[in-house]
Amino acid sequence: MTLRLAAAGESHGPALVAIVTGLPAGLELDRAAIDTDLRRRQEGYGRSPRQQIEQDAAEVLAGLRHGRTLGTPLALVVWNRDHRNWTWGMAPWPPEGEPSGKGTKPVTLPRPGHADLAGVQKFDHDDVRNALERASARHTAVHVAAGAVAKALLAQIGISVRGAAVDEEGLRARIDEARKERDTVGGVVEVRATGVPPGLGSYATKEDRLDARLAAALMGIQAVKGVEIGDGFALAVLRGSEAHDEIDTSRRRTSNRAGGIEAGVSNGEEIVVRAAMKPLPTLMKPLRSVDLATGEEAKALVERSDVAAVEALAVVAEAAVAWELAVLAIDKFGGDAVGDLVAAHRAYCERIQWPR
Numbered sequence: 001m002t003l004r005l006a007a008a009g010e011s012h013g014p015a016l017v018a019i020v021t022g023l024p025a026g027l028e029l030d031r032a033a034i035d036t037d038l039r040r041r042q043e044g045y046g047r048s049p050r051q052q053i054e055q056d057a058a059e060v061l062a063g064l065r066h067g068r069t070l071g072t073p074l075a076l077v078v079w080n081r082d083h084r085n086w087t088w089g090m091a092p093w094p095p096e097g098e099p100s101g102k103g104t105k106p107v108t109l110p111r112p113g114h115a116d117l118a119g120v121q122k123f124d125h126d127d128v129r130n131a132l133e134r135a136s137a138r139h140t141a142v143h144v145a146a147g148a149v150a151k152a153l154l155a156q157i158g159i160s161v162r163g164a165a166v167d168e169e170g171l172r173a174r175i176d177e178a179r180k181e182r183d184t185v186g187g188v189v190e191v192r193a194t195g196v197p198p199g200l201g202s203y204a205t206k207e208d209r210l211d212a213r214l215a216a217a218l219m220g221i222q223a224v225k226g227v228e229i230g231d232g233f234a235l236a237v238l239r240g241s242e243a244h245d246e247i248d249t250s251r252r253r254t255s256n257r258a259g260g261i262e263a264g265v266s267n268g269e270e271i272v273v274r275a276a277m278k279p280l281p282t283l284m285k286p287l288r289s290v291d292l293a294t295g296e297e298a299k300a301l302v303e304r305s306d307v308a309a310v311e312a313l314a315v316v317a318e319a320a321v322a323w324e325l326a327v328l329a330i331d332k333f334g335g336d337a338v339g340d341l342v343a344a345h346r347a348y349c350e351r352i353q354w355p356r
Protein backbone atom coordinates (compact mmCIF):
# COMPACT_ATOMS: atom_id res chain seq x y z
CA MET A 1 0.00 0.00 0.00
CA THR A 2 1.44 3.38 -0.96
CA LEU A 3 0.36 6.61 0.67
CA ARG A 4 -1.08 8.93 -1.96
CA LEU A 5 -2.68 12.34 -2.05
CA ALA A 6 -4.99 13.81 -4.67
CA ALA A 7 -6.12 17.40 -4.22
CA ALA A 8 -8.43 19.82 -6.00
CA GLY A 9 -9.80 23.29 -5.49
CA GLU A 10 -9.74 26.86 -6.81
CA SER A 11 -8.82 29.80 -4.58
CA HIS A 12 -12.29 31.41 -4.73
CA GLY A 13 -14.26 28.28 -5.60
CA PRO A 14 -16.48 26.54 -3.06
CA ALA A 15 -13.81 24.42 -1.36
CA LEU A 16 -10.42 22.74 -1.35
CA VAL A 17 -10.53 18.96 -1.32
CA ALA A 18 -7.97 16.23 -0.59
CA ILE A 19 -8.28 12.48 -0.77
CA VAL A 20 -5.62 10.49 1.06
CA THR A 21 -5.32 6.80 0.25
CA GLY A 22 -3.01 4.18 1.76
CA LEU A 23 -3.28 5.25 5.40
CA PRO A 24 -3.18 2.33 7.84
CA ALA A 25 -6.29 1.67 9.89
CA GLY A 26 -6.42 2.60 13.56
CA LEU A 27 -4.48 5.86 13.37
CA GLU A 28 -5.92 8.30 15.87
CA LEU A 29 -6.32 11.80 14.47
CA ASP A 30 -6.65 14.94 16.58
CA ARG A 31 -9.04 17.43 15.04
CA ALA A 32 -7.54 20.30 17.06
CA ALA A 33 -4.02 19.46 15.86
CA ILE A 34 -5.10 19.59 12.20
CA ASP A 35 -6.95 22.87 12.69
CA THR A 36 -4.01 24.34 14.63
CA ASP A 37 -1.75 23.73 11.63
CA LEU A 38 -4.36 25.31 9.35
CA ARG A 39 -4.43 28.34 11.62
CA ARG A 40 -0.60 28.52 11.74
CA ARG A 41 -0.59 28.61 7.93
CA GLN A 42 -3.00 31.54 7.92
CA GLU A 43 -1.00 33.54 10.43
CA GLY A 44 2.35 35.12 9.84
CA TYR A 45 3.50 38.62 9.20
CA GLY A 46 2.54 40.34 5.95
CA ARG A 47 -0.54 38.31 5.05
CA SER A 48 -3.42 39.81 3.05
CA PRO A 49 -6.89 40.77 4.33
CA ARG A 50 -8.08 37.50 2.75
CA GLN A 51 -6.90 35.77 5.92
CA GLN A 52 -9.49 37.69 7.95
CA ILE A 53 -12.21 36.24 5.74
CA GLU A 54 -10.99 32.65 5.93
CA GLN A 55 -11.03 30.63 9.15
CA ASP A 56 -9.72 27.36 7.85
CA ALA A 57 -10.85 24.12 9.45
CA ALA A 58 -10.77 20.60 8.01
CA GLU A 59 -14.00 18.73 7.58
CA VAL A 60 -13.69 14.95 7.23
CA LEU A 61 -16.21 13.31 4.92
CA ALA A 62 -14.90 9.75 4.75
CA GLY A 63 -12.28 7.34 6.07
CA LEU A 64 -12.58 8.19 9.75
CA ARG A 65 -14.82 6.81 12.48
CA HIS A 66 -14.82 8.16 16.00
CA GLY A 67 -11.43 9.78 15.38
CA ARG A 68 -9.64 6.71 14.02
CA THR A 69 -8.78 5.92 10.41
CA LEU A 70 -10.58 2.99 8.82
CA GLY A 71 -7.88 2.03 6.30
CA THR A 72 -10.14 3.48 3.60
CA PRO A 73 -9.70 6.70 1.60
CA LEU A 74 -9.72 9.75 3.88
CA ALA A 75 -11.63 12.67 2.38
CA LEU A 76 -10.74 16.14 3.68
CA VAL A 77 -12.48 19.40 2.81
CA VAL A 78 -11.50 22.99 3.64
CA TRP A 79 -14.29 25.39 2.67
CA ASN A 80 -13.46 28.76 1.11
CA ARG A 81 -15.46 31.32 3.10
CA ASP A 82 -14.59 33.97 0.51
CA HIS A 83 -16.56 31.99 -2.06
CA ARG A 84 -19.71 33.77 -0.85
CA ASN A 85 -18.32 36.91 -2.57
CA TRP A 86 -17.69 34.96 -5.79
CA THR A 87 -20.80 32.80 -6.14
CA TRP A 88 -21.53 34.14 -9.64
CA GLY A 89 -17.91 34.65 -10.75
CA MET A 90 -16.70 31.23 -9.62
CA ALA A 91 -19.92 29.21 -10.06
CA PRO A 92 -19.02 25.66 -11.15
CA TRP A 93 -22.10 25.57 -13.42
CA PRO A 94 -23.29 28.33 -15.78
CA PRO A 95 -24.47 31.02 -13.33
CA GLU A 96 -28.06 32.13 -13.20
CA GLY A 97 -29.17 35.74 -12.91
CA GLU A 98 -27.31 38.97 -13.48
CA PRO A 99 -23.53 39.03 -12.83
CA SER A 100 -22.83 40.09 -9.27
CA GLY A 101 -19.97 40.02 -6.78
CA LYS A 102 -16.35 39.41 -7.73
CA GLY A 103 -14.85 37.67 -10.74
CA THR A 104 -17.51 38.74 -13.22
CA LYS A 105 -15.14 40.45 -15.68
CA PRO A 106 -12.32 38.58 -17.46
CA VAL A 107 -8.80 39.32 -16.23
CA THR A 108 -6.57 40.28 -19.18
CA LEU A 109 -3.51 41.80 -17.47
CA PRO A 110 -1.05 38.97 -16.69
CA ARG A 111 1.28 39.49 -13.70
CA PRO A 112 4.97 38.79 -14.28
CA GLY A 113 5.94 36.01 -11.91
CA HIS A 114 2.47 34.43 -11.62
CA ALA A 115 0.98 31.62 -13.70
CA ASP A 116 -1.16 34.12 -15.60
CA LEU A 117 0.46 34.31 -19.05
CA ALA A 118 1.80 30.77 -19.36
CA GLY A 119 -1.54 29.48 -18.00
CA VAL A 120 -3.70 31.14 -20.65
CA GLN A 121 -1.26 30.15 -23.40
CA LYS A 122 -0.98 26.54 -22.31
CA PHE A 123 -4.67 25.88 -21.64
CA ASP A 124 -6.15 28.24 -24.28
CA HIS A 125 -8.04 30.28 -21.70
CA ASP A 126 -9.51 33.67 -22.55
CA ASP A 127 -9.67 34.77 -18.90
CA VAL A 128 -6.48 34.81 -16.81
CA ARG A 129 -8.65 33.93 -13.80
CA ASN A 130 -9.02 30.40 -15.19
CA ALA A 131 -5.27 29.99 -14.67
CA LEU A 132 -4.62 31.99 -11.52
CA GLU A 133 -7.33 30.37 -9.40
CA ARG A 134 -5.62 26.99 -9.27
CA ALA A 135 -2.09 28.37 -9.35
CA SER A 136 -2.91 30.37 -6.20
CA ALA A 137 -1.16 29.34 -3.01
CA ARG A 138 -4.60 29.13 -1.41
CA HIS A 139 -4.69 25.41 -2.17
CA THR A 140 -1.75 24.80 0.17
CA ALA A 141 -4.38 24.78 2.95
CA VAL A 142 -5.54 21.30 2.13
CA HIS A 143 -1.94 20.07 1.79
CA VAL A 144 -1.35 21.34 5.31
CA ALA A 145 -4.38 19.34 6.50
CA ALA A 146 -2.94 16.22 4.83
CA GLY A 147 0.47 17.04 6.33
CA ALA A 148 -1.09 17.11 9.80
CA VAL A 149 -2.40 13.59 9.15
CA ALA A 150 1.12 12.56 8.06
CA LYS A 151 2.55 14.05 11.25
CA ALA A 152 0.10 11.98 13.33
CA LEU A 153 1.38 8.87 11.57
CA LEU A 154 5.03 9.84 12.04
CA ALA A 155 4.44 10.54 15.75
CA GLN A 156 3.59 6.84 16.13
CA ILE A 157 7.20 6.02 15.26
CA GLY A 158 8.82 8.90 17.14
CA ILE A 159 9.37 11.28 14.21
CA SER A 160 8.53 14.97 14.53
CA VAL A 161 8.76 17.69 11.89
CA ARG A 162 8.90 21.45 12.36
CA GLY A 163 9.29 24.36 9.96
CA ALA A 164 10.19 27.99 10.67
CA ALA A 165 11.18 31.11 8.75
CA VAL A 166 14.91 31.81 8.79
CA ASP A 167 15.65 35.18 10.46
CA GLU A 168 12.09 36.04 11.43
CA GLU A 169 13.02 39.45 12.84
CA GLY A 170 14.90 40.54 9.74
CA LEU A 171 12.04 39.26 7.62
CA ARG A 172 9.47 41.32 9.52
CA ALA A 173 11.54 44.48 9.08
CA ARG A 174 11.85 43.81 5.34
CA ILE A 175 8.07 43.27 5.14
CA ASP A 176 7.39 46.61 6.86
CA GLU A 177 9.66 48.43 4.43
CA ALA A 178 8.21 46.68 1.38
CA ARG A 179 4.63 47.39 2.44
CA LYS A 180 5.39 51.12 2.68
CA GLU A 181 6.79 51.00 -0.83
CA ARG A 182 3.85 48.92 -2.15
CA ASP A 183 6.22 46.07 -2.89
CA THR A 184 6.60 42.41 -1.81
CA VAL A 185 9.37 40.24 -0.36
CA GLY A 186 10.38 36.59 -0.22
CA GLY A 187 12.57 34.72 2.21
CA VAL A 188 13.96 31.40 3.35
CA VAL A 189 12.33 28.71 5.50
CA GLU A 190 13.92 25.73 7.21
CA VAL A 191 12.33 22.41 8.10
CA ARG A 192 13.85 19.97 10.58
CA ALA A 193 12.74 16.39 11.16
CA THR A 194 13.94 14.55 14.25
CA GLY A 195 13.69 10.87 15.09
CA VAL A 196 14.09 9.70 11.49
CA PRO A 197 15.92 6.35 11.61
CA PRO A 198 18.72 5.56 9.14
CA GLY A 199 17.36 3.89 6.03
CA LEU A 200 14.39 5.95 4.76
CA GLY A 201 14.69 6.45 1.01
CA SER A 202 17.04 4.55 -1.27
CA TYR A 203 19.97 5.09 -3.63
CA ALA A 204 18.61 2.25 -5.80
CA THR A 205 16.66 4.55 -8.14
CA LYS A 206 16.47 8.29 -8.63
CA GLU A 207 12.85 8.49 -7.63
CA ASP A 208 13.42 6.65 -4.36
CA ARG A 209 16.05 9.09 -3.12
CA LEU A 210 14.85 10.94 -0.04
CA ASP A 211 16.65 14.16 -0.99
CA ALA A 212 15.17 14.07 -4.51
CA ARG A 213 11.71 13.55 -3.10
CA LEU A 214 12.04 16.36 -0.57
CA ALA A 215 13.39 18.69 -3.27
CA ALA A 216 10.44 17.87 -5.56
CA ALA A 217 7.96 18.26 -2.70
CA LEU A 218 9.35 21.66 -1.74
CA MET A 219 9.78 22.92 -5.31
CA GLY A 220 6.15 21.93 -5.85
CA ILE A 221 5.03 24.66 -3.46
CA GLN A 222 4.06 28.00 -5.00
CA ALA A 223 6.85 30.61 -5.23
CA VAL A 224 9.68 28.26 -4.17
CA LYS A 225 12.72 28.81 -6.40
CA GLY A 226 15.45 26.97 -4.52
CA VAL A 227 15.92 24.01 -2.19
CA GLU A 228 18.94 23.10 -0.12
CA ILE A 229 19.63 19.93 1.91
CA GLY A 230 21.93 20.37 4.92
CA ASP A 231 24.74 22.82 4.14
CA GLY A 232 23.74 22.55 0.47
CA PHE A 233 25.40 25.16 -1.74
CA ALA A 234 28.00 26.00 0.91
CA LEU A 235 29.41 22.45 0.58
CA ALA A 236 30.42 23.13 -3.01
CA VAL A 237 33.32 25.35 -1.97
CA LEU A 238 34.68 23.13 0.82
CA ARG A 239 37.32 20.40 0.67
CA GLY A 240 36.10 16.83 1.18
CA SER A 241 37.91 16.75 4.50
CA GLU A 242 35.80 19.69 5.69
CA ALA A 243 32.50 18.69 4.14
CA HIS A 244 31.67 15.21 5.38
CA ASP A 245 30.27 14.08 8.71
CA GLU A 246 32.66 11.71 10.44
CA ILE A 247 31.35 8.47 11.93
CA ASP A 248 32.09 7.64 15.57
CA THR A 249 32.23 4.15 17.09
CA SER A 250 28.54 4.35 18.06
CA ARG A 251 27.86 4.84 14.32
CA ARG A 252 26.58 8.36 14.89
CA ARG A 253 27.95 11.48 13.22
CA THR A 254 30.02 14.15 14.90
CA SER A 255 28.49 16.87 12.67
CA ASN A 256 25.49 17.16 10.32
CA ARG A 257 26.53 19.02 7.18
CA ALA A 258 24.69 16.49 5.05
CA GLY A 259 21.37 17.45 6.67
CA GLY A 260 20.69 13.86 7.72
CA ILE A 261 20.77 12.42 4.19
CA GLU A 262 23.59 10.66 2.33
CA ALA A 263 23.19 8.95 -1.05
CA GLY A 264 19.46 9.63 -0.91
CA VAL A 265 19.06 7.71 2.35
CA SER A 266 18.46 9.09 5.86
CA ASN A 267 21.49 8.54 8.09
CA GLY A 268 19.82 8.92 11.50
CA GLU A 269 20.80 12.55 12.05
CA GLU A 270 18.30 15.38 12.01
CA ILE A 271 16.92 16.02 8.51
CA VAL A 272 17.52 19.68 7.65
CA VAL A 273 16.12 21.26 4.47
CA ARG A 274 15.67 24.85 3.39
CA ALA A 275 13.50 26.41 0.72
CA ALA A 276 13.88 29.86 -0.84
CA MET A 277 10.70 31.75 -1.74
CA LYS A 278 10.67 34.50 -4.34
CA PRO A 279 8.83 37.78 -3.65
CA LEU A 280 5.12 37.43 -4.40
CA PRO A 281 4.16 38.57 -7.91
CA THR A 282 1.03 40.64 -7.17
CA LEU A 283 2.39 44.15 -6.69
CA MET A 284 0.45 47.23 -5.63
CA LYS A 285 2.99 49.08 -7.79
CA PRO A 286 2.52 46.86 -10.86
CA LEU A 287 5.18 45.80 -13.35
CA ARG A 288 4.99 46.24 -17.12
CA SER A 289 2.82 43.74 -18.97
CA VAL A 290 0.48 43.44 -21.94
CA ASP A 291 -3.31 43.71 -22.12
CA LEU A 292 -4.27 40.41 -23.72
CA ALA A 293 -7.58 41.91 -24.94
CA THR A 294 -5.99 44.77 -26.90
CA GLY A 295 -2.38 43.70 -27.39
CA GLU A 296 -1.32 47.09 -25.98
CA GLU A 297 1.31 47.70 -23.33
CA ALA A 298 -0.30 47.84 -19.88
CA LYS A 299 0.39 47.52 -16.19
CA ALA A 300 -0.14 44.10 -14.60
CA LEU A 301 -3.22 43.20 -12.57
CA VAL A 302 -3.40 44.82 -9.14
CA GLU A 303 -5.50 43.05 -6.56
CA ARG A 304 -5.54 42.25 -2.86
CA SER A 305 -2.40 40.33 -1.97
CA ASP A 306 0.04 39.36 0.73
CA VAL A 307 3.22 41.44 1.12
CA ALA A 308 4.91 38.15 2.07
CA ALA A 309 3.86 34.59 2.84
CA VAL A 310 7.19 33.27 4.11
CA GLU A 311 5.89 32.27 7.54
CA ALA A 312 2.99 30.49 5.83
CA LEU A 313 5.51 28.70 3.61
CA ALA A 314 7.26 27.40 6.74
CA VAL A 315 4.05 25.58 7.71
CA VAL A 316 3.39 24.37 4.17
CA ALA A 317 6.99 23.14 3.80
CA GLU A 318 6.71 21.35 7.14
CA ALA A 319 3.59 19.58 5.83
CA ALA A 320 5.35 18.67 2.57
CA VAL A 321 8.36 17.18 4.37
CA ALA A 322 6.10 15.30 6.79
CA TRP A 323 4.12 13.95 3.88
CA GLU A 324 7.20 12.60 2.06
CA LEU A 325 8.57 11.03 5.24
CA ALA A 326 5.21 9.38 5.90
CA VAL A 327 5.15 7.99 2.33
CA LEU A 328 8.61 6.48 2.83
CA ALA A 329 7.79 5.22 6.34
CA ILE A 330 4.78 3.34 4.99
CA ASP A 331 6.86 2.04 2.04
CA LYS A 332 9.46 0.73 4.49
CA PHE A 333 7.38 -0.43 7.42
CA GLY A 334 4.07 -1.13 5.65
CA GLY A 335 1.10 -2.29 7.61
CA ASP A 336 -2.63 -2.28 7.02
CA ALA A 337 -2.98 -1.54 10.73
CA VAL A 338 -1.02 1.15 12.53
CA GLY A 339 0.11 -1.44 15.11
CA ASP A 340 1.77 -3.44 12.30
CA LEU A 341 3.69 -0.36 11.19
CA VAL A 342 4.83 0.39 14.75
CA ALA A 343 5.90 -3.23 15.28
CA ALA A 344 7.87 -3.33 12.01
CA HIS A 345 9.58 -0.06 12.92
CA ARG A 346 10.48 -1.43 16.36
CA ALA A 347 11.91 -4.66 14.89
CA TYR A 348 13.97 -2.68 12.38
CA CYS A 349 15.34 -0.32 15.04
CA GLU A 350 16.29 -3.32 17.17
CA ARG A 351 18.13 -4.90 14.25
CA ILE A 352 20.19 -1.80 13.57
CA GLN A 353 20.37 -0.96 17.28
CA TRP A 354 18.95 2.52 16.81
CA PRO A 355 18.83 4.98 18.52
CA ARG A 356 22.32 4.60 19.88
Ligand code: EPS
Nearest residue numbers: 011048050051135136137138304305306
Ligand atom coordinates in the same frame (compact mmCIF):
# COMPACT_ATOMS: atom_id res chain seq x y z
C1 EPS B 1 -2.76 34.33 -3.67
C2 EPS B 1 -3.43 35.56 -3.59
C3 EPS B 1 -4.16 35.96 -2.35
C4 EPS B 1 -3.58 35.23 -1.17
C5 EPS B 1 -3.69 33.74 -1.50
C6 EPS B 1 -2.67 33.41 -2.55
O1 EPS B 1 -5.52 35.60 -2.38
P1 EPS B 1 -6.67 36.62 -2.78
O2 EPS B 1 -6.48 36.82 -4.24
O3 EPS B 1 -7.96 35.94 -2.43
O4 EPS B 1 -6.43 37.84 -1.94
O5 EPS B 1 -4.24 35.60 0.02
O6 EPS B 1 -3.48 32.94 -0.38
C7 EPS B 1 -4.57 32.48 0.28
C8 EPS B 1 -5.82 32.83 0.03
C9 EPS B 1 -4.24 31.54 1.34
O7 EPS B 1 -5.17 31.10 2.06
O8 EPS B 1 -3.05 31.23 1.50
C10 EPS B 1 -2.10 33.91 -4.90
O9 EPS B 1 -2.30 34.57 -5.93
O10 EPS B 1 -1.33 32.94 -4.91
